[in-house]
Amino acid sequence: MKVRDRYAPSPTGALHPGNARSALFNYLFAHREEGTFILRIEDTDRRRHDDGSLATIMEGLRWLGLEWDEGPERGGPHEPYFQSERLPLYQAAADRLVATGDAYRCFCTPERLEELRRSQERAHMPPGYDGRCRDLDPAVVAGRVAAGDRAVIRMRVPGGSTAVVDLVRGTSEFANATLDDQVLVKSDGYPTYHLASVVDDHEMDITHVVRGDEWLPSAPKHVLLYGMLGWEPPVFVHLPLVLGPDRAKLSKRHGAVALLEYRDLGYLPEAMVNFLALLGWSPGTGDDFMTLPQLVQAFDIEKVQVSPAVFDAAKLDHLNGQHIRALPPEEFAARVRPWVPELREELLAAAAPLVQERMTRLTEAPGLLGFLVAAPDGGRDGIVPKKHDRAATIEVLRDARAVFAGADPGPGLEPGLRDVATRHDWKFGEVMMTLRIALTGSPVTPPLLESAALLGQEEVLGRIDASVAALEGAAGGKEAS
RNA sequence: GGCCCGUUCGUCUAGUGGCCUAGGACACCGCCCUCUCAAGGCGGAGAUCAGCGGUUCGAAUCCGCUACGGGCUACCA
Numbered sequence: 001m002k003v004r005d006r007y008a009p010s011p012t013g014a015l016h017p018g019n020a021r022s023a024l025f026n027y028l029f030a031h032r033e034e035g036t037f038i039l040r041i042e043d044t045d046r047r048r049h050d051d052g053s054l055a056t057i058m059e060g061l062r063w064l065g066l067e068w069d070e071g072p073e074r075g076g077p078h079e080p081y082f083q084s085e086r087l088p089l090y091q092a093a094a095d096r097l098v099a100t101g102d103a104y105r106c107f108c109t110p111e112r113l114e115e116l117r118r119s120q121e122r123a124h125m126p127p128g129y130d131g132r133c134r135d136l137d138p139a140v141v142a143g144r145v146a147a148g149d150r151a152v153i154r155m156r157v158p159g160g161s162t163a164v165v166d167l168v169r170g171t172s173e174f175a176n177a178t179l180d181d182q183v184l185v186k187s188d189g190y191p192t193y194h195l196a197s198v199v200d201d202h203e204m205d206i207t208h209v210v211r212g213d214e215w216l217p218s219a220p221k222h223v224l225l226y227g228m229l230g231w232e233p234p235v236f237v238h239l240p241l242v243l244g245p246d247r248a249k250l251s252k253r254h255g256a257v258a259l260l261e262y263r264d265l266g267y268l269p270e271a272m273v274n275f276l277a278l279l280g281w282s283p284g285t286g287d288d289f290m291t292l293p294q295l296v297q298a299f300d301i302e303k304v305q306v307s308p309a310v311f312d313a314a315k316l317d318h319l320n321g322q323h324i325r326a327l328p329p330e331e332f333a334a335r336v337r338p339w340v341p342e343l344r345e346e347l348l349a350a351a352a353p354l355v356q357e358r359m360t361r362l363t364e365a366p367g368l369l370g371f372l373v374a375a376p377d378g379g380r381d382g383i384v385p386k387k388h389d390r391a392a393t394i395e396v397l398r399d400a401r402a403v404f405a406g407a408d409p410g411p412g413l414e415p416g417l418r419d420v421a422t423r424h425d426w427k428f429g430e431v432m433m434t435l436r437i438a439l440t441g442s443p444v445t446p447p448l449l450e451s452a453a454l455l456g457q458e459e460v461l462g463r464i465d466a467s468v469a470a471l472e473g474a475a476g477g478k479e480a481s
Numbered sequence: 482g483g484c485c486c487g488u489u490c491g492u493c494u495a496g497u498g499g500c501c502u503a504g505g506a507c508a509c510c511g512c513c514c515u516c517u518c519a520a521g522g523c524g525g526a527g528a529u530c531a532g533c534g535g536u537u538c539g540a541a542u543c544c545g546c547u548a549c550g551g552g553c554u555a556c557c558a
Binding site: 008009010012042044045108110113117121125126127150152154169172174178180185186188190192194197212213214216217218220240241245247248278279280281282284285286287288305306307308309310311312314315316317318319321355356357358360368414417427428429430431432435442443445446447449 | 555
């Protein structure tokens with residue numbers, strides 16, 4: 001049997017890392033099994049519907065490289081892939097259930113249900129539908145329907161118990177009495193998740209339902225529904241929750257950071273995919289660094305974890321650095337490009353190798369490469385080493401200037417600069433730091449001599465002169481450093 | 482409250498009865514390298530495998546109970 005699985009988000013907000021992890025696992029599993037990964041949009045909640053989120057969800061998936069085989073913008077044999085466009089299917093299923101007695105119309109108003117819930121709470125009773133409309137006389141029902149009374153359709157949960165078989169967790173047994181007569185079709189005619197997902201998973205020949213753990217408690221309702229409709233249930237896999245640092249479920253309703261914000265924070269999609277894959281799954285080999293193709297190759301859905309995983313930003317940072325370093329130099333330059341828009345193309349290409357291994361996030365690019373765009377604008381904090389004074393610093397800069405004046409800047413100048421240090425009885429590191437700040441304005445830069453080479457002799461001499469001038473000017477009274 | 486799921490270093494995890502005096506990775510600390518910052522190399526600290534009781538010659542691994550944590554409990558998904 002060919003594997004077909006799906007990621008089925010509701011367009012009610014931005015994709016967050018927890019959702020992305022679910023999508024990833026579906027993608028990995030489908031690809032590993034040479035099956036089909038489907039994107040289906042569960043837009044059955046008109047109240048919470050958010051117009052922008054569909055685009056955001058698709059953009060997020062594509063950013064990660066998780067292109068779907070069937071779904072919005074791609075089509076497929078089971079179109080449409082929007083539940084709001086499949087209403088007749090759900091209605092037909094609901095009609096069948098009503099006809100067989102497995103479901104019934106309920107005329108209770110939201111107000112009554114609200115009051116019911118409150119009173120149950122007061123009495124410390126478990127909340128749930130009390131079954132008032134469960135056994136209404138068919139004639140009465142027909143009459144109210146004819147009169148235009150609004151109704152929902154509820155499933156008639158039978159007695160006994162229902163077993164849910166999960167590929168990684170094994171079998172869980174649920175007493176049906178704890179299940180509640182779930183609403184299947186709302187009074188606006190839209191199905192609830194429970195009906196819609198069961199109908200679609202069947203209609204779309206989904207073989208594996210891989211979804212978050214929060215669905216496990218409602219899985220028995222779904223199993224019941226498959227049985228009532230005479231369908232074979234798919235294989236279930238409930239993924240462990242992704243937790244925030246506070247150990248609570250990561251959720252868009254609890255202020256989780258949207259996936260695409262990580263892109264804006266300078267993370268590579270490769271790193272995010274790698275990191276997400278390791279939340280709740282492990283290749284078992286000890287390898288942490290993996291690309292999407294490698295993940296596909298190694299993925300084994302039976303090895304997914306059963307216990308929740310905490311989202312650890314530090315590990316994401318580490319993997320991001322690893323993936324940045326693993327990029328081919330030209331590719332790395334291309335990724336950095338948007339972060340330093342003013343930097344000339346040749347300079348970026350030449351400077352990229354210098355900064356590639358010292359970045360954790362792309363956001364660091366401007367700080368590391370800014371000196372190539374503009375000369376220090378006066379900020380020269382720390383140009384005078386702790387153990388030396390301003391006058392000596394000026395002398396050292398002048399002496400060093402002579403070295404730069406004698407040859408094109410580059411690593412070849414190191415011996416000459418060491419001589420400068422010796423002559424003034426400075427440490428070589430002190431000379432370099434003073435020059436670093438003179439040339440870049442920053443105490444943290446790529447290797448200085450290589451950086452100077454990018455600047456060019458004329459620019460280097462000019463910046464040294466400017467620094468000397470600034471130090472001399474400061475001698476007039478103001479603080480130099 | 483009820484139902485369900487879970488519990489190995491701070492975090493992600495390896496581990497499916499003897500190879501475990503529990504391995505790796507991140508983070509942390511130290512050393513090396515070194516013109517800064519990184520990267521890299523080497524080393525260290527860090528888990529009585531939630532607790533208790535069973536099963537067994539032998540348990541992180543099997544069973545039970547307890548505790549704790551989380552999820553669900555909508556005409557949301």
